[in-house]
Amino acid sequence: MKRLVALAGLMFLVTGVAEAGLPRTAVSLYGSDSNPCSLNAPCATFTYAISQTNPGGELIALDSGGYDGFTVDRPMHVTVAPGAVVTVGKELGTTNWAIKVNAPKERVSLRGFMVVTTGAMFGIVAHDAAATYIDDVVIEGNGCASGCGAGIFGRKGDVFVNHARIRNVFQGIDHNPLETSTIEVRDSIIDNAELAGISIDNFGKGIVRNTVVSHSGRAFYASALNGAKPELALINCSATSSKTGVEAGSGSTVRIERTAVTRNDVGLKASGGTMITHGNSMVDGNGVDTSGPMTINAML
Numbered sequence: 087m088k089r090l091v092a093l094a095g096l097m098f099l100v101t102g103v104a105e106a107g108l109p110r111t112a113v114s115l116y117g118s119d120s121n122p123c124s125l126n127a128p129c130a131t132f133t134y135a136i137s138q139t140n141p142g143g144e145l146i147a148l149d150s151g152g153y154d155g156f157t158v159d160r161p162m163h164v165t166v167a168p169g170a171v172v173t174v175g176k177e178l179g180t181t182n183w184a185i186k187v188n189a190p191k192e193r194v195s196l197r198g199f200m201v202v203t204t205g206a207m208f209g210i211v212a213h214d215a216a217a218t219y220i221d222d223v224v225i226e227g228n229g230c231a232s233g234c235g236a237g238i239f240g241r242k243g244d245v246f247v248n249h250a251r252i253r254n255v256f257q258g259i260d261h262n263p264l265e266t267s268t269i270e271v272r273d274s275i276i277d278n279a280e281l282a283g284i285s286i287d288n289f290g291k292g293i294v295r296n297t298v299v300s301h302s303g304r305a306f307y308a309s310a311l312n313g314a315k316p317e318l319a320l321i322n323c324s325a326t327s328s329k330t331g332v333e334a335g336s337g338s339t340v341r342i343e344r345t346a347v348t349r350n351d352v353g354l355k356a357s358g359g360t361m362i363t364h365g366n367s368m369v370d371g372n373g374v375d376t377s378g379p380m381t382i383n384a385m386l
Contacts, residue, residue, distance in 0.1 A: 107137075107138045107139050107140040107143065108122070108123060108124060108138060108139060108140060108143065109139075109140050109142075109143045109144070110124075110125065110139075110143060110144045110145075110146070111123040111124065111128075111129070111135045111136075111138050111139045111143065111144070111145045111146070112124065112125045112128035112129070112135065112145070112146045112147075112148050113128050113129050113130065113131065113132055113135045113145065113146075113147050113148065113153070114128035114129075114130070114147075114148045114149045115130075115149045115150075115151040115153075116128075116149065117129045117130040118130050119131055119134040122138070123135045123138040123139070125146070125148075128148060131153070131154060131156070132145070132147075132153060132154070132155075132156035132164070132174075133154070133156045133157070133177075133178075136156060136157075136158060136159065136160070136162070136164075139160070139162055141160045141161050141162065141192075142161050142162060143162050143163075144162065144163045144164075144165065145162060145163070145164045145165070146165055146166075146167055147164075147165070147166045147167060147170060147172045147198075148167050148170065149167075149170055149172075150170045150171040150172065151171075151172070151173070152173045152174075152175060153172060153173070153174050153175075154174070154175060154176070154177060154178050155174050155175060155176050155177030155178070155180070155183065155184035155185055155186075156174075156177055156185060156186075157177060157185075157186040157187075157188055158185070158186070158187050158188070158189060158194050158196075159188055159189055160189050160192065160194075161189055161192035161193050161194060162194060162195075163194075163195045163197070164194075164195070164196050164197070165195075165196075165197040165198055166197065166198030166199060170198075171200065172198065172199055172200065173199075173200045173201075173202055174199050174200070174201050174202070175202055176204075176207055182206050182207050182208055182235055183207060183208040183209075183210075183211045183235075184201045184202070184203060184207060184208070184209055184210065185199070185201065185209070185210045185211070186210075186211045186213050187210075187211065187212050187213055187214070187215050187218045188213045188214050188215070189214070189215045190214045190215065190216075190242075191215075191216050192215055192216055193215065193216055193217045193218075193219070194215050194217075194218050194219070195218075195219035195220075195221070196210065196218070196219065196220050196221070196223065197219075197220075197221045197222055197223075198221070198222050198223070199223050199224075200223070200224040200225075200226065201223065201224070201225045201226070201237075202226050203225065203226070203227045203228070203230075203235065203237070203255065204227075204228050204230070205228070205230055205234065206230070206234050206235055207227075207234075207235050208235035208236055208237075208239045209225040209227075209235070209236070209237040209238060209239075209252075209255070210223070210225070210237070210238045210239070211239045211241065212238070212239065212240045212241060212242070212243060212245045213241050213242065214241065214242040214243060215242070215243040216243050216244070217243055217244045217245070217246065218240070218243060218244070218245050218246070219246045219248075220238060220245070220246065220247045220248070220250065221247075221248045221249060222248070222249045222250075223249075223250050223251070224250075224251045224252075225237035225238070225250065225251070225252045225253075225255065226253060226254060227253070227254040227255035227256070228254060229254045229278065229280075230255070230256055230280075234255070234256035234280070235255070235256060235257070236255065236256065236257035236258065236259065236260040236285075237250075237252035237255045237257070237258050237259060237276075237279075238250065238252070238258070238259045238260070239257075239259075239260050239261075239262070240259075240260070240261040240262065240263055240267070240269050240290070241262065241263060241264060242263055242264055242265065242267065243263075243267055244267050244268050244269070244270075245261060245267070245268075245269040245270075246269075246270050247259065247269065247270070247271045247272070247274060248271075248272045248273060248274075249272075249273050249274060250271070250274040250275075250276075251274070251275050252274070252275070252276045252277075252279070253276070253277040253278050254277075254278050255278075255279050255280070256279065256280045256281055257279055257280075257281050257282050257283075257285055258276035258279040258282070258283040258284055258299065258302070259271060259274075259276070259283070259284045259285070260282070260284075260285045260287065261285070261286050261287065261290040261292055262285070262287040262288055262290060263288060263289050263290050264288075264289065265289055266289045266291065267289065267290065267291070268290075268291045268292070268293065269286070269290060269291070269292050269293075270292075270293045270294075270295075271284060271292070271293070271294045271295070271297055272294075272295045272296055272297070273295070273296045273297065274296075274297045274298075275297070275298050275299075276297070276298070276299045276300075276302070277299075277300050277301050277302075278300075278301045278302065279299070279301075279302040279303065280302070280303055281302075281303045281304070282302060282303055282304040282305075282306075282307040283299030283300075283302040283304070283305045283306060283307075283325075283328070284297070284299060284305075284306050284307070284318075285304070285307045285308070285309075286307070286308040286309075286316045286317070286318045286338070287308070287309055287310070287311065287316060288310060288311050288312065288314040288316060289314045289316065290308075290316045290317075291316065291317045292308070292316070292317065292318040292319065293319045293321070294306065294318070294319070294320050294321070294323055295321045295322055295323070296321075296322045296323065297320075297323050297324075298323070298324040298326070299323075299324070299325055299326075299328065300324075300325075300326045300327045300328065301327050301328060302328045302329070303328065303329050303330070304328065304329065304330045304331075304332075304333050305325030305326070305328040305330065305331050305332060305347075305350070306318060306320055306323070306325055306331070306332045306333070306340070307330070307332075307333045307335060308333075308334055308335055308338035308339070308340050308359060309333075309335030309336050309337070309338055309358075309359070310335070310336050310337030310338055310359075313337075314337065315337055315338065315339065316337070316338045316339075317338065317339045317340075317341075318334075318338065318339075318340045318341070319340075319341045319342075319343075320332065320340070320341070320342045320343065320345045321342075321343050321344060321345070322343075322344045322345065323342075323345045323346075324345065324346045324347075324348075325345070325346070325347045325348075325350060325353075326346070326347075326348055326349045326350065327349050327350065328350045328351070329350065329351045329352070330350060330351065330352045330355050331347040331348075331350040331352065331353045331354060331355075331369075331372065332345075332347055332353070332354050332355070332361070333352075333354075333355040333356075333357060333359075334355070334356045334357065334358075334359030334360055334361040334378075335357050335358055335359050336357070336358035336359060337358065337359060338358075338359035338360070339359060339360045339362065340359060340360070340361050340362065341362045341363075341364075342354075342361075342362070342363050342364070342367050343363075343364045343366060343367065344366050344367060345367045345368075346367070346368045347367065347368065347369045347370075347372065347375075348368060348369075348370055348371040348372060349371055349372065350372045350373070351372065351373045351374070352372060352373060352374045352377050353369045353370075353372035353374065353375040353376060354369055354375070354376045354377070354380060355376075355377040355378055356377070356378030356379050356380065357377075357378060360381060361378065361379070361380050361381065362380075362381045362382075362383060363380060363381070363382050363383070364382070364383050365382055365383070
């Protein structure tokens with residue numbers, strides 16, 4: 087009987103530890119990691135506050151200012167309070183990212199951040215999750231060229247980007263998954279990406295709507311490795327003032343609809359992939375409007 091009582095007490099302690107976090111936590115420039123991370127007694131760092139947030143919970147940044155980067159390791163929402171301007175730099179102890187999502191088979195959302203990258207840093211890395219939602223973010227690089235990172239990098243799981251502003255980076259958005267997954271980008275602006283504004287690689291499937299890319303090596307680009315067949319669809323987009331507007335690289339399929347491709351050195355380029363248009367896009371005013379075979383499908 088005493089043994090049963092002891093086991094029951096142990097189970098209570100384990101359960102108490104598992105539920106010791108809060109459903110809603112907060113960070114503040116004026117907080118302390120010795121606080122419980124509540125709204126009334128916020129913590130100072132995202133890293134500690136995440137550890138105190140229950141799975142499925144919410145973490146809110148209350149005050150404007152600069153914070154260290156962080157890794158999200160559980161399903162949760164990480165957001166900036168209305169009116170606050172929260173700038174995130176490199177995560178301490180890491181080499182090349184500001185925000186990393188590593189929550190296998192879970193869903194994570196990030197909203198409202200300004201991310202500042204330098205050198206080889208990546209801004210936001212969707213490393214492993216069922217889905218990563220990225221809304222209302224600004225990612226600012228330092229104009230780094232060859233060998234530098236991407237503003238948003240997708241590696242495993244679906245990625246959803248809405249209202250992103252990315253500039254002065256090596257790559258704006260690079261979806262380069264290890265297995266088939268989709269990235270959807272809506273209502274975003276990317277400027278001055280040395281290699282590519284939006285790149286879909288390997289097993290990626292990309293759908294991009296209402297998005298403008300300018301002053302980049304390739305505004306939109308898809309290319310395959312290891313026998314993969316990436317796909318990219320552009321709807322109501324604009325590719326301008328870049329070396330190449332839209333390029334279908336090796337093994338890829340790129341489809342464009344109601345998209346403006348103008349003032350590029352090369353407008354549409356098929357370099358080993360399949361370029362499909364639907365006859366309702368503007369491809370004009372480029373140094374060379376088209377390069378390589380084009381497939382024009384009639385609208386149904």
